[in-house]
Amino acid sequence: MGHVFRRSSGRGWRLRQRSMALWPEWIAQLQRFEPSLSLDTSLVQIAEDHTAFERMRSLASDRGHLGLRAIPPAEIGTLWPAAQFGALQSKKDGRINPLLLQRALRLALTACTVELVPEPVEVLTRKSQGWQLNCSGGQSFHDVVVVCAALASPALIEPLGHSRPISPVLGQALTLQVTDGPSNWRGWPAVLVDQGFNLIPDGPNRLLLGATVEPGDIAGHSPLELMRSLNDRAPALLKNAEPIEQWSGLRARPVDRPAPLLEALEPGLILASGLYRNGVLLAPATAEWIANGLSSGAEQPQ
Ligand SMILES: Cc1cc2nc3c(=O)[nH]c(=O)nc-3n(C[C@H](O)[C@H](O)[C@H](O)COP(=O)(O)OP(=O)(O)OC[C@H]3O[C@@H](n4cnc5c(N)ncnc54)[C@H](O)[C@@H]3O)c2cc1C
CATH class of the missing domain: 3.30.9.10 (D-Amino Acid Oxidase, subunit A, domain 2)
Structure with a gap:
């Protein structure tokens, strides 16, 4: 649901627009690993009442160039008989099968110099140079750490003085x-x-x-x-x-902050978490934000 997002400005809208632009490129690249991966379009939202349909019409007239179209009640009834008030169609929004996506990403990783560690990180410690990760299988040292452990993220960064419930x-x-x-x-x-x-x-x-x-x-x-x-x-x-x-x-x-949490907390410590309901949609924009930060040295706190 990138193009049907109700707001037209702000970070949430920019991340969605960036992800929607990147998804076709991601899919084309990931199809090398999982040929059946696709972005299946379109998306139709049913209006709950007249007011909702008026809002949809207004959004469709502003975003015709993004593929939005208001569907009048007479046209939607054959598809969804319960729809009395009309609907909104977004031709470029839709669905990615998340299981195929994860398989493609795992296969793509094998083509990179990436070491996968199955154990969870138990403790993250600040060292004079970089970071120490403690897992049940042992410890390792890193210049930069990206914390993207969803609900487990707060427990990793809280002891370092960063409260992000x-x-x-x-x-x-x-x-x-x-x-x-x-x-x-x-x-x-x-x-x-x-x-x-x-x-x-x-x-x-x-x-x-x-x-x-x-x-x-x-x-x-x-x-x-x-x-x-x-x-x-x-x-x-x-x-x-x-x-x-x-x-x-x-x-x-x-808690008390907008999703997602994308922050350089301190030099070499990046938080990319709290994606709430949109972690699949926002994956490309989130990954790009992390990659840009790493390559420009912007993992310094702003
Ligand atoms: C029912 C449902 C429907 C959804 N539908 C959509 C949708 O339609 N569109 C959409 O965009 N999003 C949807 N989402 C949300 C989406 O699934 C999440 O936003 C997304 O998975 C978040 O990605 P993430 O990588 O931040 O977290 P997660 O996918 O939760 O991954 C966190 C990772 O961290 C690992 N981890 C945990 N603790 C540690 C530790 N201590 N050390 C190391 N690793 C650790 C976990 O093993 C896991 O691999 C839905 C979610 C649910 C539950």
Whole structure:
């Protein structure tokens, strides 16, 4: 959801625009390692009421050059009968399969001079020259450390005098077997968003449905029911679908600071964490920010 971001200025918008520009390049390069990796477009957001549709129309008229288009109610009804007020289409937003992406990144790493260490870092210590990392398997020394351990980041930097609290926000998702709807998803966007729930066609008769936003790290039961009923506006294809897989994950949300946390904390210590709900979307812009900092020596605190 890069181009449908509601704000048009500020760091959040700039990071999204940069990521959207970089993604096609990343995918082209990563396809050498995982040929089936792709950016599947488009994305359609259903308007919840007249006011929401008016906002969508205004956004579409400002961002026609980015591929945004307002879809009138009569046109969206065949795709999503519950849509009474219209929708917003973003032709260049969409979906990247995150499992294929991780496989591609791991394979790409093997072509680089990178040593992978499976143990977590237990302690990070400032030395007169550089940093010491302590893992269960031993210790190592480095000129520069990039802390990108999501929820585990605060515990690593707190003892060094940097307080950046991060809290968990749980998300649940389902894989559904659809018995009562399109099997080939022809005419469907890569992502359909209704009332904050994402619906993602995932092969014949399969639909991914997620994700909830639940503060804390314990999954409630009710969100699964809510997702299936979409506040009583679910079409038959969802009401009659069978869940065949269900999972949850924790997002890392910075406390009292905007996500993400991209900071040079002190010479040689970079924090790139707290990506909350957009760590996949913002991966290229985040990586570029780190790389630019390393190559320009900007890991000095600003
Ligand atoms: C249900 C759900 C749906 C989501 N949907 C989307 C979406 O549609 N689009 C999107 O952009 N984002 C989405 N996200 C968010 C996205 O997954 C995260 O923002 C992203 O994974 C954050 O990346 P990260 O590398 O910062 O953290 P993580 O992916 O959490 O990785 C942190 C890494 O640090 C390692 N680590 C932890 N502790 C230590 C330690 N002590 N030493 C060394 N390593 C350590 C972990 O093993 C892990 O590999 C979703 C998240 C959830 C839960």
